[in-house]
Amino acid sequence: MAEVMTRQVVAVPPGAGLREIAATLAVHRISAVPVVDPSDRPIGVVSEADLLHRQAVQDDPDEARTLPLPDADAATARELMSTPVVCITPDASVVAAARRMERHGVKRLPVVDGDGRLVGMVARADLVRVFLRDDRAVRREIVEDVLGAVDGVGPDAVAVEVDQGRVTLRGTIDPPGLAQVVLRLCRSVDGVVSVTDMTRSGG
Numbered sequence: 001m002a003e004v005m006t007r008q009v010v011a012v013p014p015g016a017g018l019r020e021i022a023a024t025l026a027v028h029r030i031s032a033v034p035v036v037d038p039s040d041r042p043i044g045v046v047s048e049a050d051l052l053h054r055q056a057v058q059d060d061p062d063e064a065r066t067l068p069l070p071d072a073d074a075a076t077a078r079e080l081m082s083t084p085v086v087c088i089t090p091d092a093s094v095v096a097a098a099r100r101m102e103r104h105g106v107k108r109l110p111v112v113d114g115d116g117r118l119v120g121m122v123a124r125a126d127l128v129r130v131f132l133r134d135d136r137a138v139r140r141e142i143v144e145d146v147l148g149a150v151d152g153v154g155p156d157a158v159a160v161e162v163d164q165g166r167v168t169l170r171g172t173i174d175p176p177g178l179a180q181v182v183l184r185l186c187r188s189v190d191g192v193v194s195v196t197d198m199t200r201s202g203g
Contacts, residue, residue, distance in 0.1 A: 004122060004127065004190070005111045005120035006120055006121045006122070006126065007120050010033055011034045011118060012033050012046070013037075013038075014044075014081075017076060017077075018076070018080070021033065021046050021051065022051055031048050031107075032046065032048065032107070032108055033047075035081045036118055039117065040117045041115075041118065042085045043081070044077070045081055045085055045108070046081045047082065050080045051080070054080060085110060086104045086106055087112045087116075088100055088109045088122065089111065089112060093190075094127055095187070097122055098127050101124065108122065108124070130190045130191055131191060132191075135191075138162045138192060141190075142160050142167065142186055150178065152175070152178055153173055157171050157172050158173060165191050165193035166193050166194050167192055168196045169199050170199060171199050172200055174201060179197060
């Protein structure tokens, strides 16, 4: 996650006004901004959708309303933000981030350290760029960091082919149960789209 997240994060305090938030989004060309407490811990997110919702619930002189809508007076980040905020840690995988976004229906995740302080942001676009990773870089990481780190498996025993992010493993892996470990580790490598197991057991 640390490789794909945006580290220069723009944030606003809970008391930031609507105009300040709108200006922050426009100046930095972003679609949402985290709201942080005095300790830099995210407590919510304000997005363009939240601002549009605020605009939509204001009284329209051409439209008769008998009762005011509840959000019509929302004017600060604390009142506008979406909560609870869904976060992730820098050591999480891209797959974990994608699943969390999908599960919670969000387009971005604040990245927090062990103390819960904001250290980055990751958006859907950041995750999509991972799949543009060069095949040679993907293969090198699998050979060095996966095969080279698992006892009983090595580059001499297993050949790795990568084409458009699709990984194929050929060779021998012993014991047989170790193959599942290798496959799982390969799937966790950034840029891997799929893994095809063509290995066999030496026994």
